[in-house]
Amino acid sequence: MAQKSKVIEYIDEALEKSKETALSRLLFSYEGITYPITICTTETFQALDHFEARREDIVLASYPKCGSNWLLQIFSEIICTISPQKYEHPEFPVLECGDPEKYQRMKQFPSPRILATHLHYDKLPKSIFTNKAKILVMFRNPKDTATSFFHFHNDVPDIPSFGSWDDFFSYFMKGQVSWGSYFDYAINWNKHLDDKNILFILYEDLRENLAAGVKQMAEFFGFSLTGEQIQAISDRTTFQAMRAKSQETHGPIGPFLFRKGEVGDWKNLFSETQSQEMDEKFNECLAGTPLGVKLKYDIHCKA
Numbered sequence: 001m002a003q004k005s006k007v008i009e010y011i012d013e014a015l016e017k018s019k020e021t022a023l024s025r026l027l028f029s030y031e032g033i034t035y036p037i038t039i040c041t042t043e044t045f046q047a048l049d050h051f052e053a054r055r056e057d058i059v060l061a062s063y064p065k066c067g068s069n070w071l072l073q074i075f076s077e078i079i080c081t082i083s084p085q086k087y088e089h090p091e092f093p094v095l096e097c098g099d100p101e102k103y104q105r106m107k108q109f110p111s112p113r114i115l116a117t118h119l120h121y122d123k124l125p126k127s128i129f130t131n132k133a134k135i136l137v138m139f140r141n142p143k144d145t146a147t148s149f150f151h152f153h154n155d156v157p158d159i160p161s162f163g164s165w166d167d168f169f170s171y172f173m174k175g176q177v178s179w180g181s182y183f184d185y186a187i188n189w190n191k192h193l194d195d196k197n198i199l200f201i202l203y204e205d206l207r208e209n210l211a212a213g214v215k216q217m218a219e220f221f222g223f224s225l226t227g228e229q230i231q232a233i234s235d236r237t238t239f240q241a242m243r244a245k246s247q248e249t250h251g252p253i254g255p256f257l258f259r260k261g262e263v264g265d266w267k268n269l270f271s272e273t274q275s276q277e278m279d280e281k282f283n284e285c286l287a288g289t290p291l292g293v294k295l296k297y298d299i300h301c302k303a
């Protein structure tokens with residue numbers, strides 16, 4: 001094989017360095033996980049250690065791009081249905097984002113509070129477990145998750161880009177993206193699949209039968225809904241319904257956040273080699289585990 005010239009070596013090195021710099025403008029590390037500098041701070045993480053969860057809290061956990069905003073809307077609708085008041089998120093709904101004083105303010109909020117989080121299992125505030133709050137965890141197949149993640153960084157004008165899809169793919173595989181590695185996240189939660197206070201659901205299942213998912217999730221948190229109510233909530237939380245209102249609910253970022261909502265969009269981005277690389281990583285980390293089986297990786301991810 002021909003040797004790389006010094007000039008090419010130099011350019012390669014410079015390009016690598018510029019990527020590192022771009023990365024350090026996007027992410028910072030806290031206790032071994034990378035987070036976006038735009039919405040997370042060390043001070044807030046430190047304050048989060050003292051957050052007092054309540055048994056009635058509704059904890060909605062998901063890795064980024066697995067449908068967190070979808071769950072938030074479904075639960076806002078559920079609460080509006082069972083109580084006369086409209087549910088407004090009184091703070092930025094992601095638990096670990098915002099200013100450090102938010103946890104003090106949250107003490108005043110009535111139950112049930114909806115807490116969305118992208119934190120890995122072992123980074124959640126301890127009071128969630130000691131006070132026995134219930135946790136819903138939503139997973140999405142990693143290929144569509146990476147695809148959605150890439151588009152978000154690439155398409156939204158004010159969100160910094162990680163570079164090309166190939167660049168993003170390699171950062172994703174190394175876990176150098178916001179909230180760290182998808183695979184570490186999944187391995188961590190996988191150990192708790194059978195915990196009594198945790199319900200696992202799949203984006204793909206919800207996509208297939210939203211009403212069944214709404215019923216299952218509501219029941220898990222102890223909310224009793226009629227068939228009609230379940231249908232009305234499902235109608236208001238389809239992808240089409242949420243995308244149509246996205247500018248109103250999320251401002252200019254809305255249409256990017258509610259982009260396509262499809263299963264299998266990864267096929268428009270992944271090369272065969274990337275697809276195989278992710279299959280290998282998936283097998284290495286999750287094949288044969290309860291979550292690996294549940295994720296239906298074979299059904300949704302093989303071309």
Ligand SMILES: Nc1ncnc2c1ncn2[C@@H]1O[C@H](COP(=O)(O)OS(=O)(=O)O)[C@@H](OP(=O)(O)O)[C@H]1O
Nearest residue numbers: 064065066067068069070148238239258259260261
């Ligand atoms: N109602 C509904 N039905 C189906 N899919 C939906 C729905 N709402 C959100 N989505 C899709 O979820 C993806 C965004 O995930 P998150 O909300 O977790 O994003 S974020 O991490 O909070 O930024 C993003 O996926 P992609 O469209 O593939 O990019 C959204 O479109």
